[in-house]
Amino acid sequence: MLRRLVAQPINGQDTCPSQVGEGLFVGNKRHATDVRTLVSLGVTGAMNCAPTGISSLNLDMYSAHGIAYGYTNVSQDDYSYPILHDRDGQRSEHLDTAKSFYDRIRGAGGNVLFFCVAGQNRSATLAVAVQILNGKKLEEILTVCSKCRPFILENVGFQRQLVELEIIEQRLRGKEPSPQLRPLPDPPKGKRLKVETFPDSSQVEVELLVSGVCTMAAVIPVEATIDTVRQILNDRVNSYLTCEKKCVIGKSWMMFTMFGLPPEFDLVLEEAAVEVGVQISRLQSTFGLEIVKASGGDSLGASTIICWNSRCRFELAIFSVLKGDKDRHEPFTFRHEERPGAPGTLLAENFLDTNLRAWDFTSGEAFRSTNPIIFSYSDDPRSKRDFMNISTSKMERQQFDHPGEGGILGMGANAIVHRVELEAVEKDPEPVRRGLRLRRLSSDHSFERRWDAAVKRPFSLWKMLASMEHKSEAGVAKRLRMAGALNKQGRLLYFYGLGIALASNNNNHDEYKFEVTLLSQYQEDFSSYTLKQFMDDYTKVLASGDLSPEEHWRIKDMQSKFSLIKVKVLLVSLLNGFRDLTLMGVQAHRSCHSVCSCHRMPVLCRVQCGSGS
Structure with a gap:
């Protein structure tokens, strides 16, 4: 019954949220970020069912437009994941959180968007399940979904849990489940992840x-x-x-x-x-x-x-x-x-x-x-x-x-x-x-x-x-970073x-x-500024008329910013960097017949000298 109505291939683009129940919409991550559309649909609450935060979700915009934000961390889109209940029928925290959020927003007269990354499995499963808990029949809910969002619920495990939820709810209401409602067989052993809970406040x-x-x-x-x-x-x-x-x-x-x-x-x-x-x-x-x-x-x-x-x-x-x-x-x-x-x-x-x-x-x-x-x-x-x-x-x-x-x-x-x-x-x-x-x-x-x-x-x-x-x-890059910081335009x-x-x-x-x-950082205009030139500029005694105004300002600004301590750090960084480059080259040469034994990377080093070569 379920697969006859939904779990169909996607045809075309998923352009807007789909209304799958009373005041209840299902959508993907793009729909969740389109605040203007949400406001036009009367959405005042958005439930994030994705396993992580949606990167482009602007919570400030939600707050500005009076949209409440909730989330339940559905960790996996895996057929063995207990999104609704475990194998013993114990209701999941995801379902309790989703129902509580939906009831609160609907009680205040608003509409709710359930969303995840694709708007196919996590959010759709919880949206259907919330309606089952509120007394609707699964087939009735899916008939609505088949007309507006027929590609939902492709996850076989989530399909099974919705059928089981219908059975559980009917028995709780003193009714015998319909003979067509038969849960799928157990998934193969060894495919389920243990769902952990924290044992105490520590x-x-x-x-x-x-x-x-x-x-x-x-x-x-x-x-x-x-x-x-x-x-x-x-x-x-x-x-x-x-x-x-x-x-x-x-x-x-x-x-x-x-x-x-x-x-x-x-x-x-x-x-x-x-x-x-x-x-x-x-x-x-x-x-x-x-x-x-x-x-x-x-x-x-x-x-x-x-x-x-x-x-x-x-x-x-x-x-x-x-x-x-x-x-x-x-x-x-x-x-x-x-x-x-x-x-x-x-x-x-x-x-x-x-x-x-x-x-x-x-x-x-x-x-x-x-x-x-x-x-x-x-x-x-x-x-x-x-x-x-x-x-x-x-x-x-x-x-x-x-x-x-x-x-x-x-x-x-x-x-x-x-x-x-x-x-x-x-x-x-x-x-x-x-x-x-x-x-x-x-x-x-x-x-x-x-x-x-x-x-x-x-x-x-x-x-x-x-x-x-x-x-x-x-490690070499870290050590040479100080040299680059003192002379940002001096290296490629x-x-x-x-x-x-x-x-x-x-x-x-x-x-x-x-x-x-x-x-x-890549320098389009590679400078030939060298360490020798740097030391010459650093020790230069500035006199009026010797340099152009631009050059005079550049050297004066450099001398005022770089203390002797910074110059010392520069020299030590260069020495450490070249030492490590040498060690890495030696290690790479030694391990040419067994490269994985030392995890060292041969590096080609180009050194500029005062002549510009």
Whole structure:
């Protein structure tokens, strides 16, 4: 009966929310951001059923137009996930939350929008279930849906739970279920994730998004260090990977944000990208988390304890996995297959963030590409042509020589350099959201809001893993950053931060993986300004008439800004950087017959001398 009425292929575009019941609409993430349409439909309450915050959802606009916002974190669109009730018939928190929100808004005379990413499974299931709880028959509800939104409820597990809910409700009302109502057979064993609950007040349940895998709940201590949380979340994911994919995490990165906030407010909790002290300061100043300093001292470090809460969201981006032989890293890949007739691709119709994300080495400030962008990779790292494709729109793959974003600036033995436009958040969102004041740390750079970034991408897995080590390409970039800060126009690439990019297999566009990228500001006008010239200018005694007014002002301004301490830091940074470059070259030479043993990346270094060569 259900499949006769709904679970049909998508025909055409899903242009507006669909009314599936009395004062009840179902829509996708785009509908949720179209406040003008919501107001015209009389919507005064929006229930977010997606597993993560919708990136473009403007809660300030909701508040300005009197639209109440609610959410229930439906972690997975998986047939075994208990969105309505578990196998024992125990009603889920998702259903209780959805019904309470719907009843409250309807009681005040308003209309409600239930939405998720595609408006097909999560939101539609809860919208139908709420009406069943209010006494309507399933067939009657689905008959309405078949006329306005026939492509909903393709998830077989959610179909089963709606049928079971009808049976449960009829029995509670003293009626014998219709003989046509027969639940589907149990799903195969080993396919269900355990749904955890927090046992006491010393622990809290948080959301964990494993990009490319699923979203799950995890239980962490209320008070814990970043390393403790990372270990707990890794163990949680490993229990899933061991069961489903026969592997464990090799190398991954953990990101943090809070539910309901836009994606600009995220933070990478990895020392390779952002120092631990900066991470903790950002957790406190930007997200308002309480910090309990470790007993060992007042400095913020790895032993600092943080108070987490239920609004915390963590994301794990897995770069490599270990199978069998614990010392051998293999690329972690995942598949994304489009639904038949789906009006879009991975760039548009998903909750996975396909924008390139990056974090400033010094301030921890988050950046992201202004548009979604997916790079390409090859199973054979020697096939450099396969690395030249990118995708910046829903249905086209852009070639390397295409002008503008994604264009290739250069290619070497170890990496390929793209141009990507990044964007930073400059001002606080107002008004204060849900009692939490968000504040950006001031950054020590003077770049404009948008800038072109040169994105260096490694060709092979071991080179990427090497770039994430402390004494590696990223480590060298950190040390040379001070040199770049003193002489911003003196280098072709100004190393800025580390980021995460999404790449698809050039030979199989349904297969994806994550890459770590090293970002730099690209200088169109490459200066020949050298360290020798810098020292000459720094020690120059300015006299009237010797220089042009512009040159006189430039040198005077430089001398006033740079103290002797800064010059010392410059020299030490250069010495440390070249020392690490030399060590990396030696290590790479030693390991030419066993490249994976040391995880070092050979680097080609060009040094400018006073003659300009």
